[in-house]
Amino acid sequence: MRTHFIAIGGAAMHNLALALYNKGYQVTGSDDAIFEPSKSRLEKKGLLPKEMGWFPEKITSDIEAIILGMHAKADNPELLKAQELGLKIYSYPEFLYEQSKNKTRVVIGGSHGKTTITSMILHVMHYHTIEVDYMVGAQLEGFDTMVHLTHENDFIVLEGDEYLSSPIDRRPKFHLYQPNIALLSGIAWDHINVFPTFENYVEQFEIFVNQITKGGILVYNEEDETVKKVAEETTNTIRRLPYTTPSYTVEDGITLLDTPEGPMPIEVFGAHNLNNLAGAKWICQNMGVDEADFYEAIASFKGASKRLEKIAEGKGKVAYKDFAHSPSKVSATTKAVKAQYPNRKLVACLELHTYSSLNPEFLKEYEGALDAADVAVVFYSPDAVKIKQLQEITHDQIAQSFKRDDLIIYTDPADFKEFLFTYDLNNSALLLMSSGNYGGLNFDEVKGLIN
Structure with missing residues (x-):
C-alpha cells in the first residue's frame, strides 16, 4: 500500500x-x-x-x-x-482505526495517567512474550517504536488522547477508536483552547464511553467523582469494572505493594501511580493475564519516559523530571515525591508551558497544586505567551493563583538556571515538571548537580 x-x-x-x-x-x-x-x-x-x-x-x-x-x-x-x-485522507487516529478494525481494541483514556497505564500494560505483555499491536505516547524500554502494527496480532492497545485529530477533523482522537475494552483514569479540565468549559470537556468522555462496542468493557477509576458519574450514568450496554488505589506502604524510600502473596517491592511510587497500576491490572486480566502473572511482571516496571523519571541520584540527593502540567497531575506528582522522601527538602519546579497553563482564566485551577513542596518554583516564558498569541500574564496573577506566599517565580531562563545551579540540594529531592525544557535547560547538566 x-x-x-x-x-x-x-x-x-x-x-x-x-x-x-x-x-x-x-x-x-x-x-x-x-x-x-x-x-x-x-x-x-x-x-x-x-x-x-x-x-x-x-x-x-x-x-x-x-x-x-x-x-x-x-x-x-x-x-x-x-x-x-x-x-483518501486520514487523520492519524482514523488510520489507526483502519489498521485495527478487525482486532480487539483496548483504549486507555483520561486526562492523566494514559501513557503510564498503557506503558504498564505493554510492559506486562512484553514480560510474558504476549505479542500485541500498540500505540503509546512515550518511548518504552525494550520497544523500538511507539507504534507497532501487524496483520496477525489479535489485540491492539491504544493510548486514547482527547486532543483534536487533524486540521480538517476537529473530533477528539479517542472518539475514532470504538474500543472493545476501555479504561478511564481521571477527568481534570485540560485543553482549554479547544474545550472552553469544564462541561464541554466532560462531554468528550461521555461520547467516548458511549462509543464502546455493545457488550464491551469499561474499567474506570471510581475514586474520581467525575469519572464515576460518567461511568455510572451511561446507557451503553457494557460491563463496568471499577478500581481504586491498592494498599501500599513506603519503607526507607521503597514502595511495597500489598498483594495476596504479601508486600511486594515495586519500582514506581506515589498514590497516582499505584492507582494507575490497579487500572492496568484489570485491563491485563481482561486480556488473559492472571493476577499472579501481572504482579510478577509489574514489579520490574520502571515507568514511562518523562513520567516521574529519576534522572540522577547521589548521596542525600535525587532528581526527577515529569511531564506534569495539568493542576491535578502537578499536585499528585508533588505529593508522591514528598511521600517517598518525607525527610528530605522537596524543591518542586513547574514550567507553565501549555495553552491551558498560560491562560489567565485557567491559572486559578493551580491553587494548592504545589503545597506539598518545601520550596516551590514556577517558571514561564513571556515569549511563549506571545508565540501562542495569548493574553499577557503577570507575576502577580501567578502568585495569586497558586495561593502560596513564598512562591518563587522566574521568567528568564538564565535566572532560573542560576537559581537551580546555586541552590544547596543536600538532603533534597529535586522535581522538574514540564512539557517543555525551561527555555533551554540541559538536563544532563542537572544530573551533574546530583551525582
Whole structure:
C-alpha cells in the first residue's frame, strides 16, 4: 500500500510511518522542519524527506492513503492537491482505526495517567512474550517504536488522547477508536483552547464511553467523582469494572505493594501511580493475564519516559523530571515525591508551558497544586505567551493563583538556571515538571548537580 505523510516529522507521525514501513508499506512524507530523534530514526529507514518544505508534485493519483498530521495547516499545498485529486485522507487516529478494525481494541483514556497505564500494560505483555499491536505516547524500554502494527496480532492497545485529530477533523482522537475494552483514569479540565468549559470537556468522555462496542468493557477509576458519574450514568450496554488505589506502604524510600502473596517491592511510587497500576491490572486480566502473572511482571516496571523519571541520584540527593502540567497531575506528582522522601527538602519546579497553563482564566485551577513542596518554583516564558498569541500574564496573577506566599517565580531562563545551579540540594529531592525544557535547560547538566 502506498502512503504519504503530510507532516511526517512529529513524534506520533514518524512512529506511525516507521510502523507502516516495518509492516511492508511504501512510505513517503514531507515536513517543513524535522528535529531529533525523529530525523535520525526516519533517515535510518530511508524515509527522511530529501528537502524540507511542501511539494504538491509529490501528491499523485497512485497514493492510496494520505495521513495528515496536526502540524499541517488546512491550506497546506500538499493537502489541497490531495483534495483536488480526490485521494483518501486520514487523520492519524482514523488510520489507526483502519489498521485495527478487525482486532480487539483496548483504549486507555483520561486526562492523566494514559501513557503510564498503557506503558504498564505493554510492559506486562512484553514480560510474558504476549505479542500485541500498540500505540503509546512515550518511548518504552525494550520497544523500538511507539507504534507497532501487524496483520496477525489479535489485540491492539491504544493510548486514547482527547486532543483534536487533524486540521480538517476537529473530533477528539479517542472518539475514532470504538474500543472493545476501555479504561478511564481521571477527568481534570485540560485543553482549554479547544474545550472552553469544564462541561464541554466532560462531554468528550461521555461520547467516548458511549462509543464502546455493545457488550464491551469499561474499567474506570471510581475514586474520581467525575469519572464515576460518567461511568455510572451511561446507557451503553457494557460491563463496568471499577478500581481504586491498592494498599501500599513506603519503607526507607521503597514502595511495597500489598498483594495476596504479601508486600511486594515495586519500582514506581506515589498514590497516582499505584492507582494507575490497579487500572492496568484489570485491563491485563481482561486480556488473559492472571493476577499472579501481572504482579510478577509489574514489579520490574520502571515507568514511562518523562513520567516521574529519576534522572540522577547521589548521596542525600535525587532528581526527577515529569511531564506534569495539568493542576491535578502537578499536585499528585508533588505529593508522591514528598511521600517517598518525607525527610528530605522537596524543591518542586513547574514550567507553565501549555495553552491551558498560560491562560489567565485557567491559572486559578493551580491553587494548592504545589503545597506539598518545601520550596516551590514556577517558571514561564513571556515569549511563549506571545508565540501562542495569548493574553499577557503577570507575576502577580501567578502568585495569586497558586495561593502560596513564598512562591518563587522566574521568567528568564538564565535566572532560573542560576537559581537551580546555586541552590544547596543536600538532603533534597529535586522535581522538574514540564512539557517543555525551561527555555533551554540541559538536563544532563542537572544530573551533574546530583551525582
